[in-house]
Amino acid sequence: MMLGEIFNQALAEGWSTGHFNFSESDQARAICEAAKEVGAVAFIGTSEGEARHLGYGVAVALRDAFRAELGIPIFLNSDHHKSVDSAKRALEAGYDSIHIDLSAKSFEENLAGTKEIVVLARANDREINVEGELGYLRGDSKIQKEKIEVKPEDYTDPEKAAEFVKKTGVNRLAIAVGNIHGISLDEPNLDIERIKKIRAAVPIGVALVLHAGSGIPDNQIKAAIAAGIANIHINTDIRLAYAKALRDALKETDETTPYKFDVPAREALKTMVKEKLKFFGARIKTG
Numbered sequence: 222m223m224l225g226e227i228f229n230q231a232l233a234e235g236w237s238t239g240h241f242n243f244s245e246s247d248q249a250r251a252i253c254e255a256a257k258e259v260g261a262v263a264f265i266g267t268s269e270g271e272a273r274h275l276g277y278g279v280a281v282a283l284r285d286a287f288r289a290e291l292g293i294p295i296f297l298n299s300d301h302h303k304s305v306d307s308a309k310r311a312l313e314a315g316y317d318s319i320h321i322d323l324s325a326k327s328f329e330e331n332l333a334g335t336k337e338i339v340v341l342a343r344a345n346d347r348e349i350n351v352e353g354e355l356g357y358l359r360g361d362s363k364i365q366k367e368k369i370e371v372k373p374e375d376y377t378d379p380e381k382a383a384e385f386v387k388k389t390g391v392n393r394l395a396i397a398v399g400n401i402h403g404i405s406l407d408e409p410n411l412d413i414e415r416i417k418k419i420r421a422a423v424p425i426g427v428a429l430v431l432h433a434g435s436g437i438p439d440n441q442i443k444a445a446i447a448a449g450i451a452n453i454h455i456n457t458d459i460r461l462a463y464a465k466a467l468r469d470a471l472k473e474t475d476e477t478t479p480y481k482f483d484v485p486a487r488e489a490l491k492t493m494v495k496e497k498l499k500f501f502g503a504r505i506k507t508g
């Protein structure tokens with residue numbers, strides 16, 4: 222099963238896949254088990270920092286091991302890889318999907334670097350799914366202590382999105398529509414009309430991705446999916462669930478065996494992923 226088919230099915234049927242970050246094997250296991258229990262594919266990702274911590278080769282080996290053990294489709298993505306070099310590293314390690322995020326650079330540099338990765342991803346009959354990013358997403362995956370303001374120029378322009386997709390040949394596009402990474406002090410206010418305009422401007426086979434899915438009210442998530450989002454990225458919410466359960470567990474016990482004291486953290490993460498996937502309506506293609 223190809224990743225692209227799943228996004229197409231999600232768009233056609235009005236639901237979304239979920240993408241979840243990990244930096245430890247336990248977290249990858251929790252996400253993959255959650256996906257299996259819900260009946261969805263597992264789409265797992267490492268940012269540059271998460272991959273540096275875990276090791277690109279280890280991430281690939283974990284994917285392979287969980288595929289064999291759980292028997293479900295599992296796809297590994299290089300989340301927000303911010304240089305052509307780091308994206309190449311993930312590609313060479315054997316990732317299934319590359320998110321090349323050059324959105325902080327000029328439109329021309331973003332276009333050229335993203336295209337370079339698309340060409341490599343399709344070389345030698347490979348069909349690695351590539352995500353580009355256009356528009357500027359602020360924040361990072363934590364609880365924000367200061368107010369972050371989304372500026373008018375941050376938003377993805379539908380016409381530029383169409384040009385970017387056409388010239389790069391990406392399989393999916395991350396867009397900035399009022400979303401901010403992490404839990405912001407103010408409630409996010411997604412520009413749903415803009416999602417619809419981008420959806421109308423970009424070919425149907427190119428999936429639209431909503432990053433920064435943590436802390437967005439449920440009604441806005443539902444509206445974003447209805448407007449054509451086929452993949453939603455979640456990191457802060459699962460980090461918080463994991464960290465809180467781990468802190469609580471360590472407070473209550475003098476246990477020193479990691480595989481014993483980290484069980485509640487893994488379970489909390491798994492519960493959160495299941496809730497998100499169910500809410501997104503995620504499922505595996507059936508016939």
Ligand code: G3H
Pocket residue numbers: 242300301361362363401402403404431432433434435454455456457458
């Ligand atoms: O790429 C990762 C996601 O966009 C995570 O965003 O931490 O706001 O859930 P989040």
Ligand code: ZN
Pocket residue numbers: 301402432433454
């Ligand atoms: Zn993101």
